[in-house]
Each structure stands twice: as C-alpha cells, then as structure tokens.
Amino acid sequence: MSTESIALPDVAPRPLVEQLHQWVITVDHKRLGILYIVNALVFLVFGGVEATIMRIQLIRPHNDFVSPQVFNRMFTMHGTTMIFFVCDANPVWIRKLLDTADDWRSRYGVPASQRF
Ligand code: HEM
Numbered sequence: 001m002s003t004e005s006i007a008l009p010d011v012a013p014r015p016l017v018e019q020l021h022q023w024v025i026t027v028d029h030k031r032l033g034i035l036y037i038v039n040a041l042v043f044l045v046f047g048g049v050e051a052t053i054m055r056i057q058l059i060r061p062h063n064d065f066v067s068p069q070v071f072n073r074m075f076t077m078h079g080t081t082m083i084f085f086v087c088d089a090n091p092v093w094i095r096k097l098l099d100t101a102d103d104w105r106s107r108y109g110v111p112a113s114q115r116f
Contacts, residue, residue: 036093043085050078 014022023031053074057065066074 033093036089040086040089040093043081043089047078047081047086050074050081054078 023035026032026035053066054071057063057071057074
C-alpha cells in the first residue's frame with residue numbers, strides 16, 4: 001500500500017464578483033436555505049422600521065409625525081412584510097433542508113417535511 005501523498009495543484013481564490021454570482025444562480029438547497037434566512041432577516045429590519053414609524057406616531061395623542069394615510073400604509077406594509085416576507089420564509093428554508101435529507105426519505109418513504 002502506498003503512503004505517498006499527492007500534491008494538489010494550487011487553486012487561485014475566485015474573484016468576489018464570481019463568488020456572488022454563484023450565490024445568485026445556485027441550486028444548492030443549503031445555499032438556498034441560507035438565502036431564505038438572509039432574506040427573512042433583511043425584511044425583519046424593514047418591518048421593524050415600519051413598526052417604529054407607527055410607534056413614534058402613537059407615542060402621544062394627536063401626534064402629527066405622519067399623516068393618517070401614511071400611518072395606514074405603514075400598518076398594511078408592516079403586517080404584509082412580517083407575515084409574508086419574514087414568517088413565510090422560515091418554513092420554506094426548513095423544507096429546503098428536510099426535503100433533501102435522503103436518510104429520512106429512505107427510512108420513512110416520504111419527504112421529511114410531510115411529517116410536520
Ligand atoms: C411576525 C409578525 C410580526 C412581528 C414580529 C411584529 C413586530 C412588531 C414590533 C416589534 C412592533 C413594535 C411594538 C412596539 O412599538 O411596542 C410592532 C408594532 C405594530 N405591529 Fe407588528 N409585528 C408582526 C405582525 C403584525 C401584523 C400582522 C400586524 C397587523 C396586520 C401588525 C401590526 C402592528 C401595529 C399596528 C403596530 C404598532 C403598535 C404600537 O406600536 O403601538 N404587526 N410589531
């Protein structure tokens with residue numbers, strides 16, 4: 001049995017732009033899961049800004065920080081942002097990870113997410 005080690009060729013690190021491009025076009029379920037998490041966290045910040053605008057408006061009676069129309073817009077967009085862009089993203093990335101878990105599929109015959 002040979003114990004000689006094989007020298008691997010030096011691989012130059014890929015340029016940043018190419019690395020980012022790989023993230024954008026990826027079909028790797030783990031990377032997609034990470035993108036979903038990042039997406040949810042970014043929109044959590046947006047939803048937080050919308051909530052803060054509402055909080056400032058409601059901090060004292062008859063405040064005129066924003067108009068009634070803008071308050072209504074913040075209400076609608078805060079609810080929509082939080083539910084559809086933050087909460088909904090979580091089950092999707094969990095499914096992304098579980099559906100491709102071969103051990104679950106072969107053991108139970110169904111994708112793991114259907115066991116929820
Ligand atoms: C997971 C979903 C949500 C999260 C994490 C969330 C988070 C928050 C946070 C942190 C505040 C600030 C609270 C404060 O200032 O004391 C807030 C305020 C508010 N949220 Fe949400 N929210 C969510 C969903 C919703 C939905 C679906 C609606 C309505 C459709 C809504 C309506 C409001 C309103 C009206 C305020 C202002 C209340 C106030 O500051 O007195 N939120 N939200």
